[in-house]
Every structure is written in structure tokens, then in C-alpha cells.
Amino acid sequence: MDVYLPIAEMSVNLFLLLGLGGAVGFLSGVFGVGGGFLMTPLLIFIGIPPAVAVGSEASQILASSSSGAIAHARRGNVDFRMGTVLVAGGLIGSAFGVWLFALLRQMGQIDVVISLAYVVFLGTVGALMLMESAHAWFRVRSRRDTFTRRHRHLWLHGLPLKIRFHRSRLYISALMPLSLGFFVGILASIMGVGGGFLMVPAMIYLIGMPTAVVVGTSLFQISFVTAVITFLHAVNNYTVDVILALALIVGGVIGAQFGTSAGARLRGEQLRILLALIVLAVCGKLGYDLVATPEDLYSLGVVGH
Amino acid sequence: MMPGSARSLARLLVVLALAVLPGGAEPRAQALVADLSHHLIAITTAFVGTNVVLFGTAEGGGDIVVTVHGPRQDQIVRRKARVAGIWINREGLTFRRVPSYYAVASTGALDKIARPDVLARLEIGTDHLRLEPIDATGLTISEITAFQDALVRRKQGQGLYSRKPGQINFIGEELFRTTLVFPANVPPGIYQVQVFELIDGFATDAQRSTLVVSKVGLEADVYDFAQQRAALYGLTAIALAIVSGWLASVIFRRG
Secondary structure: OEEEEOOOOEEEEHHHHHHHHHHHHHHHHHHOOOOHHHHHHHHHHOOOOHHHHHHHHHHHHHHHHHHHHHHHHHOOOOOHHHHHHHHHHHHHHHHHHHHHHHHHHHHOOHHHHHHHHHHHHHHHHHHHHHHHHHHHHHHOOOOOOOOOOOOOOOHHHHOOOEEEEOOOOEEEEOHHHHHHHHHHHHHHHHHOOOOHHHHHHHHHHHHOOOHHHHHHHHHHHHHHHHHHHHHHHHHHHOOOOHHHHHHHHHHHHHHHHHHHHHHHOOOHHHHHHHHHHHHHHHHHHHHHHHHOOOOOOEEEEOOOO | OOOHHHHHHHHHHHHHHHHHOOOOOOOOOOOEEEEEOOOEEEEOOOOOOEEEEEEEEEOOOOEEEEEEEOOEEEEEEEEEEEEOOEEEEEEEEEEEEEEOOEEEEEOOOHHHHOOHHHHHHHOOOHHHOOOEEOOOOOOOHHHHHHHHHHHHHHHHHOOOEOOOOEEOEEEOOOEEEEEEEEOOOOOOEEEEEEEEEEEOOEEEEEEEEEEEEEEOHHHHHHHHHHHHOHHHHHHHHHHHHHHHHHHHHHHHHHO
16 A cells, blocks of 8 residues: 655555564664664665655654653653753754755755765664674673773863763763764754664763663653754755654554564673674665765756755 | 637747748648546545546647646756765756656657657657756766756656657547556646647647646645644644654553
8 A cells, every 4th residue: 555755755655664664663672772773774775865764754763762751751760950951962963963954955965974974873883882792792601790980080071061960970061961962963863863872872981871861861862852853854844754754653663562572582692783783784785875886877956945 | 628818829829930930831720639638636645646648639640749848947967976985976967947747659759750950849759858057167068968868867767757758549530549657756736738730740730738736635735734834844743753652652551
């Protein structure tokens, strides 16, 4: 059954969209990740214009992250003060990102920038994850708990504007979470991702937040930032397709339920190796498309106004 | 249907065009009448493209050619080049008021029906579309031609330009028909359908009519909402996402 997407102005099989949403939702249920980094490239692979893919995917991430954020907030796992600073940075970053997106689109460079951003970030994160989890897998029998010290004193901690974050038991410069939020906001608005894959490690290793509040606080930030990105893409670029987003949300919700129960039965290290391989495969495909000689050197673009 | 005044205006234009033709044939008064099976293509949620049948009668015994021009818009064509190992868009050339859709059908091979200059004037065939670059400074003729060819090739790849002329069949002596194909990605707007009768290489008669491609129902509502009340649409998209996410968490927590 085909469904016509009013904003993308094309007809796509509804079951393909539900299937994509379901598959990515399953993976995000298994691994506990957002899945935007898989969904946006997949949408582009099936022919959705990149601008529409990014704009619509933001609202899907909003759907999955907002309910997660509420659940974490109920359990007290959100550092609201930290979250507010991250959101403030995220808002500035996403406004800048959406503006940059429109500019790059007009210049005809948006596709290549999206692909490059994916190759760089997925490649780095995937490789690090693969190394770390492979390392952990081989070491799993000896079970030496590697306890990383929080409060390592980096130059970052000498920055001004220090604020006390009670929930995270930190007394650090607000500029750190502010710039992290800013950077993630740019990535989210250009790549159509939530940015959790970057934010969670940065919160643990750079800011030094306790792991208990990291996931809840990052979901809190992602919810607000993707809401703003949805709005800005809708207003500036007219590229949010609610029909597309709804199909992905429905598929994603169902897939995530199965994914969560499947994930509970698998071992952590194996899961992470698998996720790393998926990330690297997407990165490899995008990277190959960048360097391989295209079938046609010419392409049609939108004329800016 | 076309109002009578517009039709007589179209006919007058043909007569004028024929009058300035070097060595043009005397305009003859053969009746060419054509119409479409429908004048509105409605893009609904289940739209997967459609066919429109064009039928008509011609008494002159000449060749019949049908062209369809979609709504015109400036179109940029970009060419990739390898920079530091990766392929990125470098040069771009914008063409003025390019038909977003173009179809042609005829009773025979186009090059046998008329000379290239006649085909070019009437914009018959993808090789004869008027594609005027807006600013081609620094580009050679052959480079411009390469961009023009690429525009047609990419449009054909999208299914929006005819790859080869469609077939017009005569049923009996005077009645003809052809099928025009509109794919799912057909751009909305007003389409100009032109029917020509050509005798001895010159157009002796022509008829114009219009076809409207329009989103209807939910598709139109969503599109108009997104375009005209973008801020409200954005807020609605946010609300929709939050509510559906929350709804899903409630349903599956109980299940």
C-alpha cells in the first residue's frame, strides 16, 4: 500500500516506512540508543530528500525521547539544572544549525555535508565502541571492575562562571555543558539525530556526571532540542512531513518494545560489538558513496530565493 | 474546457506564426479538435501516478503531435568534481523557466515530421526544449550543452520528461488517441497541453488546453497548512510527536 507524502511530494510504500521505523525502533530498544543516526541515512537511501529526512526525523526523535525523559524524571534521574544549561546551549546551536542547513542547501552542498558529518562522527564513535567492547569482551572473565575516577582536573574545569549542580554533585563552569549543548544542537539540526551518541560519553568523561543521571538528563536535552529543531525546520525550510513522521513513530514504537525484551536476553559486550558494526556499516556505505565516482556527475537542485 | 476566446486567440497565434514562416504553407481550415479524459489530476493519499487519455479528430490527414508542459520554474543543474578525494558539487548553471514536467507524443518519428527549426519553435521533443541559462559567463557552448543535456537526462531519470515520444494512434480515418503518463512525483500546478497538426513539415493547426494537477483532501490540507501557517504547523508537529510518544508509553506499560 503506497502513501503519498505531502511535503516530500513523493509516494512511498507505507509498509516500507513502518518496517524501517520498526527495524530501527527494534535496534534502539535493544541498544538503548535513539536510532536517528540510522534512520536519517536510511530515509535518504530510499529517496526521501535529505532536507525532509532531517526535518521529519527530528519529530520522531522527539516522540521517542520525550516519553523516555518523562519516565526518567519521575524516577528522579534528571539533573534539571544541568539539563537547562544543556538545553540553552542546544537552542542556540540548533538555531545556528538550521540556518546553516538552509544556507548549505541553497549552495547545493547540504548532501555532502550531511554525509561527511556522518562519516566523521559514526566512524569515530563506531571505532571507539568496537575497540572498547572488544577489549571488554576478552577481559570479561577476569572481571576487574575498571573504576574511572570522576573529578579529574582538566583545563576545562578552570573555566569561569562556575555553578553548583546538586543532583550531579558537581561544581563546574556552566560554559562546559553550554558548549556541549551548543555543539550537539548543531549536529542534531544538520544530521537529523538526537546526539545522544556524542552527548552521553561527553557527559560521563568530560563533565564527569554520575552515570545514573546521564541518560535521563540527555533525554531531557534531546526532547527540548528536537522540539525546537522540528519547529525551526518547519518555519524556515518547510521540510517537516508529519505523515512521514507518524509512520516512523508508529513503526518505531512497536519495534522498540520487541527490541527492549530482546536486549534483556543478550550480553552487554556482544550487543555493543553488534551496534559498533552496524554503525561502521552505515558509515562505510556513506563514505563509499562520497569517494566512488557517481553514475552521473550532474544533479538537479533547488533554486534559492 | 477552454473558453472560446482563448481558443480563437491560440488559433490566431498559429496563423500569425505561419504568416512569418519563410516559405510557410498557406493556413488551411482543417478542424482539429482534441480533449482530455480528465482535466484534473487529484493527488490523494493513495496517489501513485495516473494516466490521462487525450483523444481528438483531425480532418487534414497530417501528422499529430501532442506536447505537455508542466508548471515552469527556474532550475539549477550542478556538476560534481573530485575535491580532496570526495565528489562535491562545483559548477552550477540555472536555467530560466524550465517546464517541471514535459511529455511528447506523435504519430511518427519527430525528425521525419518536421525540420529541427520548426520543432524548436514549437518545443516539440526533449531535444528542442528552450533551455536558456540565466548566467553562463565563463562557460563554453559545449559546456552549456552538457548542462542542458544533463537537465533533460536527470528529469528523464525522475520520470518527469519523456524518454522517447509516446505513440499517437489513429482509430479509423480521423479519430486519434494517446495516453499521457503522470508519475507519482508529478509536481502540482497548471499544465499546458498542446495538440499540433503538421502537414508537409509545417503546423497547420493547433489546439491548447490546460490540465490541473492538485493535491486534494488530507494531502492538500497538510501541504497548505505547512506552507501558509508554518509556525502553527511546527507546533502541531511537536504536539503530535509528544502525544504519540506518551500514548505509546502508556499503552505498552499496561500491556
